[in-house]
Structures are given as C-alpha cells and as structure tokens.
Amino acid sequence: MFTGLIQALGKLQPLANDRLQISCLAPCDSIMADIALGDSIAVDGVCLTVATILPQGFRVTASPETLKRSTLGQNSTQRPVNLESSLRVGSKIGGHFVTGHVDGQGYVSEIIQTDSAWEISFTVPNPQVARYIVPKGSVGVNGISLTIADCSPSGDWFKVAVIPVTYDETNLQYLRPNDAVNLEGDILGKYVERFTQLGVGSASDRPDNHNPPPDISLDFLATHGYG
Structure with a gap:
C-alpha cells in the first residue's frame, strides 16, 4: 500500500528475463535508508518487490502481465521513474490509498502552464480504466496522487492541476503530448x-x-x- 507521494526519482534499465534495474537519482536517502529484500516499492505507480539491493538502487522481476499493462515494458523515452516506499504503520497519509496495481494506461493530450500550476490533460482509451475517473475524485498517475479537476462524463478524458512542488519533484516535468502514463483508479x-x-x-x-x-x-x- 502506498499514498501517492513520490519520494525520489530513478532510472529504469531493462535486464534479461523480465528483470528491471532501478538506479536512484540523487537525493534518494528516503528510498535507500532502510531498504530490505522483499520490500515493496512503487515504480511509476507499479508495486514491485525488491529482489537485489545495489549501492544506489535495486533490482526487481516484473511479470509479463505487469509489463503488458504498464509503461514499464516500453520505457523507450528513458525518462526518470517515480519511486515511493510502501506505507508504514503510523505514517502520514498525505495523498490517497494507492495499491500499486495499475489498471491501465492513459496518454498526455495537453500541457498548459499557468501562473500557479501546470494543467495536464489525459485521454483514457480503455473504458475499463475510464470508469473510475470521476469529478473531484482521486487518481494515481505514474504513482502520483492527484485530484481530478475536470473530466468527460465517460471518463475517457480528464484534467489535473499540478502545483509546482509536485511538478518539480516527479517525472510529470518530463511528460510531453502523446506520452503514456500508468493509471490507477481509487480503490474505494x-x-x-x-x-x-x-x-x-x-x-x-x-x-x-x-x-x-x-x-x-x-x-x-x-x-x-x-x-
């Protein structure tokens, strides 16, 4: 279980046999300080289990279903991935409950910078994912807890307003139109x-x-x- 508050960025490198290596980009103390084998870490919103610990990163094995459903199997842009450790008992819940079980993918349709935020719009082609997009509801975008500012009645389009601190500390800053993102609807x-x-x-x-x-x-x- 996660909360959708990103702690660090990492670089994803595909390895053989569906293994992935994630190298932390500084600063990454919040991820590496108490990492242990078997820990769950959300990588761009996908819950993965630490199989190998590296000096500044870790390795995981992703199932074929995970690679098919998420963007982890097509990280051709090489943009950094968002990282979040699993929720600890007693920790603050600043976002919303995020399971790390991605429903599917959405695509960036427009990015507009305003005086106080970035307004980012997404299309959601899969109706099984779009059904969980509701006005003022919560959604996980690449593991980031965001509030839906506006959406179409069917949920196949929605918009979020991203404040500067979220934009600067996550990989939203690297998104461009037509880029794919991982989406997870609110578990509630x-x-x-x-x-x-x-x-x-x-x-x-x-x-x-x-x-x-x-x-x-x-x-x-x-x-x-x-x-």
Whole structure:
C-alpha cells in the first residue's frame, strides 16, 4: 500500500528475463535508508518487490502481465521513474490509498502552464480504466496522487492541476503530448462499484435472516449522503 507521494526519482534499465534495474537519482536517502529484500516499492505507480539491493538502487522481476499493462515494458523515452516506499504503520497519509496495481494506461493530450500550476490533460482509451475517473475524485498517475479537476462524463478524458512542488519533484516535468502514463483508479470507488453490483449478499448468507440489512445500491448511497 502506498499514498501517492513520490519520494525520489530513478532510472529504469531493462535486464534479461523480465528483470528491471532501478538506479536512484540523487537525493534518494528516503528510498535507500532502510531498504530490505522483499520490500515493496512503487515504480511509476507499479508495486514491485525488491529482489537485489545495489549501492544506489535495486533490482526487481516484473511479470509479463505487469509489463503488458504498464509503461514499464516500453520505457523507450528513458525518462526518470517515480519511486515511493510502501506505507508504514503510523505514517502520514498525505495523498490517497494507492495499491500499486495499475489498471491501465492513459496518454498526455495537453500541457498548459499557468501562473500557479501546470494543467495536464489525459485521454483514457480503455473504458475499463475510464470508469473510475470521476469529478473531484482521486487518481494515481505514474504513482502520483492527484485530484481530478475536470473530466468527460465517460471518463475517457480528464484534467489535473499540478502545483509546482509536485511538478518539480516527479517525472510529470518530463511528460510531453502523446506520452503514456500508468493509471490507477481509487480503490474505494472500486469497492463501491463491486458492492452496488452484488449488494451485501442474499438473506440465506446472513447470520440474522429476520432483519437483513438493505442492499447497497446507488439509491441507497445517495440517500445516505454519498451523492
């Protein structure tokens, strides 16, 4: 589990047998200070397990599904990757809950610099990913926790406003139109979607068959303040 607050940047180098080497770019103390074998580290939003520790980096093995679904298998631009260590018990949660399980890819459509921020727009061609794009909701873009400022009704387009500190400390500064990014929808929205599809189970599945709780539906959520 992660929070979408990037700690450092790294350089990704593909190796044989689906292995990847990530070399930290200074400063990287927050990543390397207490790294251990088996640790989870988000690399551009993809949760990977440390298999080898290097003096200033680490190696991991990525599954074929991970390479297919994310940008890690096509890092042809050689832009730096975002790095974040897994959430520790008691740590601050400054972004939102990010699992590191990327839903799919989006593409940069426009970058506009304003007086106080960078407005970056993305297209989301896959409807299975676009369904989790909602107004003012949270989204992970290359592992960065961002708030959706605007989006199309279907979610196939959205825009975020990026403040200078986020822009300067992540690989958003290297993005150009048509570049691919990793996208992860908010896990809370996925659970709500699942519950609205299945309800809370049939009466026979519940310990108290006489007073079953109401099924969770969109109407139920709206009535109880989740509008």
